[in-house]
Amino acid sequence: MTDLVRTTVANGVYQIEMNRPDKKNALTAEMYSAMADGLVEAEANPAVRVILIYGSQGNFTAGNDLSDFLRNPPADKNSPVFRFINGFANLQKPFVAAVEGIAVGVGTTMLLHCDLVYAGSGARFCLPFANLGLTPEAGSSLLLAQRIGHVRAAEMLMLGEQFNAEFALYSGLVNAVIPDGQVVEHALSRCEKLAMQPAASIRITKDLMVRNQRPLVREIMARESLIFGQQLGSPEAKEAFSAFLEKRRPDFSKIT
Ligand code: COA
Numbered sequence: 001m002t003d004l005v006r007t008t009v010a011n012g013v014y015q016i017e018m019n020r021p022d023k024k025n026a027l028t029a030e031m032y033s034a035m036a037d038g039l040v041e042a043e044a045n046p047a048v049r050v051i052l053i054y055g056s057q058g059n060f061t062a063g064n065d066l067s068d069f070l071r072n073p074p075a076d077k078n079s080p081v082f083r084f085i086n087g088f089a090n091l092q093k094p095f096v097a098a099v100e101g102i103a104v105g106v107g108t109t110m111l112l113h114c115d116l117v118y119a120g121s122g123a124r125f126c127l128p129f130a131n132l133g134l135t136p137e138a139g140s141s142l143l144l145a146q147r148i149g150h151v152r153a154a155e156m157l158m159l160g161e162q163f164n165a166e167f168a169l170y171s172g173l174v175n176a177v178i179p180d181g182q183v184v185e186h187a188l189s190r191c192e193k194l195a196m197q198p199a200a201s202i203r204i205t206k207d208l209m210v211r212n213q214r215p216l217v218r219e220i221m222a223r224e225s226l227i228f229g230q231q232l233g234s235p236e237a238k239e240a241f242s243a244f245l246e247k248r249r250p251d252f253s254k255i256t
Contacts, residue, residue: 005034007041012049012195013188014042017056024062024102025055029072032080039087040159046096049195049202051091053110054098054184060123066132066244073232074225081106082225085138088113089217094194097125098187101197109138111173113148115206116194118187119165120180125173132244133236133252137224139217145174146221163199 005019014037018025027035035053042048054063064081074081088095088110097111100120108125111117127144129136136144136157145153148171149171156163165177179187231237235255243250 002030002034004028005038007034007038009042009238011192013191014038014045014048014051015026015188016051016053017181018053018061020055021057021059023065023206024059026065026068027081027106028063028065028068029080032084034180036080036083036087037089038068039084043091043093048093049197050094050096050191052096052098052187052191054187055098055100055107058120058180059101060097060099060103061107062102062122063107063128066241070241077222077225085110085179085221085225089139089221090214092178092206093171095190096187096191096194098184099125099174100183102126104128106138108173109140109144111137112138112143116187116190117174118176118178118183118190119168120183121165121177122180123165123168123177124162125164125168125182126162127156127158130158131250132240133234133238133250134231134240135224135227136146137221137225137228139221141224142217147215 004020006019008015016035018027018031020026022033039051040050077086085106094115095113095116096116098110098118100123100126103111104126105128108127126139127136140157144156152171165174168174169177236252239252239255240250
């Protein structure tokens with residue numbers, strides 16, 4: 001496993017740490033692959049009762065690494081990014097996130113698949129898919145509106161502005177806001193408590209909570225992935241990605 005993703009197991013908790021602090025933990029294909037493998041391993045290991053994900057050095061993740069994404073665009077459902085997304089969307093064990101700092105793109109959409117989410121007081125969330133000439137992924141075109149209502153979801157997905165931890169709490173995207181620097185410790189103590197609960201009850205509770213919706217989420221995610229792949233090759237996405245890499249504002253005015 002790459003050093004950019006660290007995994008450990010202790011006290012029934014499988015921890016996944018995104019560890020690329022100089023790039024705000026932006027995710028490369030190599031990292032997606034390691035995390036997808038980690039989820040498979042965690043599900044298969046009977047000693048694991050809960051999965052916790054967090055980022056190193058005060059940030060959750062800046063989402064897809066845009067340069068790597070251009071070099072290695074996801075080709076099909078077996079590509080690392082889709083393996084990871086499908087992995088967390090189909091977990092049987094509880095999935096918990098500790099979010100400090102930046103949580104962009106998949107850093108926010110994965111939270112829609114978590115059972116518990118704790119955010120630092122300085123956490124900043126953002127869904128900049130449209131800003132990048134792209135479209136929603138990880139079931140967010142369905143799940144976000146379900147969770148927070150259409151108008152708030154549309155604002156987040158269409159305007160792609162940052163929002164803070166307080167707004168995330170008010171919107172029902174996180175369980176609690178914790179002082180920065182204490183979020184992973186807090187989330188870990190919740191995970192350890194969860195790991196002590198009766199395993200079958202927890203497994204069945206999660207299954208009952210997600211069972212009806214999962215086939216629909218899978219269908220939506222397959223459609224989103226197809227469209228996302230097509231949009232990646234669009235003139236809008238090319239302009240947005242070039243602008244990011246050239247550290248300038250994108251100009252979409254001439255693209256219809
Ligand atoms: N892909 C590639 N590199 C990224 C990245 C990403 N998603 N996010 C951050 N980085 C890199 C920056 O280019 C910079 O690299 P450099 O030091 O070599 O110039 C480094 O990480 C630090 O980021 P910086 O932009 O200086 O930090 P910031 O605190 O000012 O801003 C963000 C943080 C996350 C708001 C900003 O980096 C950003 O908007 N990133 C793009 C997020 C994004 O669009 N993700 C894709 C979602 S689909």
